[in-house]
Amino acid sequence: MSNAGYVRIAAILAAITALEVATYYVDLGALFLPSLLIMMAVKFYIVVSFFMHLRYESKMFSWVFYTGLFLAIVVYGIFLATFHFFS
Amino acid sequence: MAIIERSITSTEVFSVATPSSSLGALKRPVATTGWKSWLFTVDHKKLGIMYSAAALFFFIVGGLEAVLIRLQLAAPNGKILNADLYNQMFTMHATTMVFLFVMPMAAGLANYFIPLQIGARDVAFPRINAFSFWAFLFGGLFLNLSWFLGGAADGGWFMYAPNSGPVFSPSHGIDFWVLGLQITGIASLAGAVNLITTVLNMRAPGMKLMRMPIFTWMQLVVQFLLLFAVPVITVALFLLSFQRNFGATFFDVSAGADPLLWQHLFWIFGHPEVYILILPSFGVISEVLPVFSRKPLFGYPFVVFSGAAIGFVGWGVWAHHMFASGLGPVSVAVFSISTMAIAVPTGVKIVNWTMTLWGGKLEFTAAMKFAVGLIVLFTIGGLSGVTHSVAPSDTQQTDTYYIVAHFHYVLFGGAVFGLFSGFYYWWPKVFGKLLNEKLGTWNFWLMVIGMNMTFGPMHILGLQGQPRRMYQWTEARAGEGLFNFGFWNMFASIGSIVLSIGILLFLINIVITARNGKVAPLDPWDARSLEWMTSNPPKEHNFDSIPTISHLDEFFHRKYQEDASGQMVKVKTAEQVMKELEDNADAHIHMPSPSYWPIFLAAGLPVISFGVIYSIPIAIIGGVIVLFGCYGWSIEPSTAPDDDFDPPATTKDVVHVG
Amino acid sequence: MTTDSHTETDGAAHTSTGLSNNKLGMWLFLGSECLLFGGLISTYMLYRGRVGEGPRPSQVFDIPFTSVSSFVLLMSSLTMVLAVSAAHKGDDRNTYLWTTVTAILGATFVGGQVYEFTAFYNEGMGFTTSLFSSSFYVLTGFHGVHVTVGVIMLMSIVGIMKRSKVPGSKSETVEMIGLYWHFVDVVWIIIFTLIYLIPA
Missing domain, CATH: 1.10.287 (Helix Hairpins)
Structure with missing residues (x-):
């Protein structure tokens, strides 16, 4: 670019x-x-x-980075949900 | 050792980097023998040995702590330890075994064997590898220093609030625990980045992912788990540090905090952690079982994918450690179901191993005995684990000895037996001598009997209601009949002595083997994977020429070929296979050069930690050490330049590693 | 920053995926950092309403000020990418120039954070005042430390490059610092929205 x-x-x-x-x-x-x-x-x-x-870049970089991001969002999302954060 | 020159006659000429022209702030270390060659090495094999040796030391420390616990509980009103010391003992026993024995022992095997199994000459970042080891060692020693500086951590290995707070634990023990684990966490994270990059990037030509040995595969899953789980415990430990050292109140209920915050963060890390502990052993026995069954591993892709599935689903089960904490029915139901689900990929593995044995020409060496022992004992622990996924039943068992029984079956019967299987299998590879098989058999049976005597009765004790962390029991509470506390506690304590003797036999075996063990032939087990396609112990550069891989179980397929009737018959000996590699040897191989910086940088970390506990100026000194180390590190090339060698290397035909 | 390659080109040439070890390692590290900041942000989310006797978030936050410093950090990503681009072209002058500008913008951001913390402190929001204040300072403080480390790396790499002491590929080294720098920027993009703009 x-x-x-x-x-x-x-x-x-x-x-x-x-x-x-x-x-x-x-x-x-x-x-x-x-x-x-x-x-x-x-x-x-x-x-x-x-x-x-x-x-x-290579798909591999996307995989490792977005896996981390995805895990963070899902895991911490569930974590906050158990505290009734979203309700 | 920095360079390996190979003359036409194939005799090796070892030359070293001359320190004069090194770009580093200090002249490069050049020792190739003696203690300096170990302190400043970046060789993955030396580091693997040091990892394992240090882990073995901590295994003995943690084992002695366990024996003290069992002696205290052997009879009513135990007087060996007081309540405070008892708390420290079980906390440090668990911490030592998990963080300072099983994890680094697996890391040691990973370090040593991953490069060999994928046909590489070293890891992707050799200096980071050395840094990981030193950070682990210094972190582990730092943790244990607390014994001599006012008492060790005493809040249990999962360190729940409020027990972790300054009110209930005024000594510095937990501070040492927090900061020590922070340092070993850095080591694990650096190691994870390094080993994942190594597995993905350093494979020999033709070594596709689905041709990699299972041990390497399971380690890859483990390293990904570490990569994503370590930062979670890092956050939790930082919050606890800020609470204990700087007056924050993250877990202080009286200040309005939620104590479940710690529990969640700890177990979001902690549940992947249990797979971090067990998967390396799964990998080891998936190597050992096929070799001693004379059959390929049954359903290789299923073992790979079930391993990856365990790693993935392992992220969604953490709250089953918290069923008794009042999570609410929805959370409990969700985590119950996910916990039941994770038993499926684990069951797939058990089936695969069993099917590997089925119809094989079984050869019960010590390594094989431990591998079969794992299948049986882990299955028992796995089944009691499934009972925990049933929340109503788990609520009954929470904080009783039933839990202690469960995790010792999976961790001792699983993880530790797998590691022992690996010791007997790989010892000739690492040291060139075979461990004594007769002693190995005694070692195995005493460990099996000892561990079942120790941990089996704990199921009964737990169901009878013996609490997990009581430091004494009294005659009045012991009950009567077959299920009384007195008999089974004594039984378990005797079992722990049997177990200790079993492990002692292993240590004796090491000494005997070192003194006058049988020199191992090149391929003692008729093995299948790439690490056996080099000498025992391997040369510094691992392979004379990098093999091109065309099969899963490459070494086996080079030795055996199908005859007209479809039978696999031996067409070449290991020596002949080796000879082919030697004949094509690379002329010049530059290995990564030794460096002062990894150990220097790692040494700054405990200094910072001391400063956090005692006085901030010390922490600043530690910070300066780390900063200086970073500069030295970044301006020093990983492999010394060609003109830095004595004799100077010709750039022609040089193969660079790392 | 480490470069284990020996010459300008062989960083990636020898690997089985054809990818550079350093870049793969960096992306792995950044994937891991997602869970670090995720944990800190979640802790803040849990505690942002627990202010005790201290001020509430909306009472202390100065949105116009933080908007400016967020903008400064965002623009430092532009200058960083220009530095990387110049490094790939072998244009030393512009590499030094844009790297230095990025460092200055980063330092400005950190300076703004110091000013902001001081102002909050003067308004009665100390580190130990409430669960909100502790978790706020830990989260933004961790981010600030990351920016500071980035600034130190940027300034160091200029000095090291000028003395031609970079082992391995110069452009890859700059690119690696760039990846780290942009990541720190995207973390702030999230913090700015979730912590500052969305009220508790």
């Missing part, structure tokens, strides 16, 4: 961050939580895929 491409991606990330901060000032009602979580996930995915080149 060219340097200009990296700058474009950074601009997208910056724009999403601005939107995230905007949710703090604008009342989105029921959309507040899902929109923030989606924006967070998109930013995460963009950085990992493009800045860390995971999209262009």
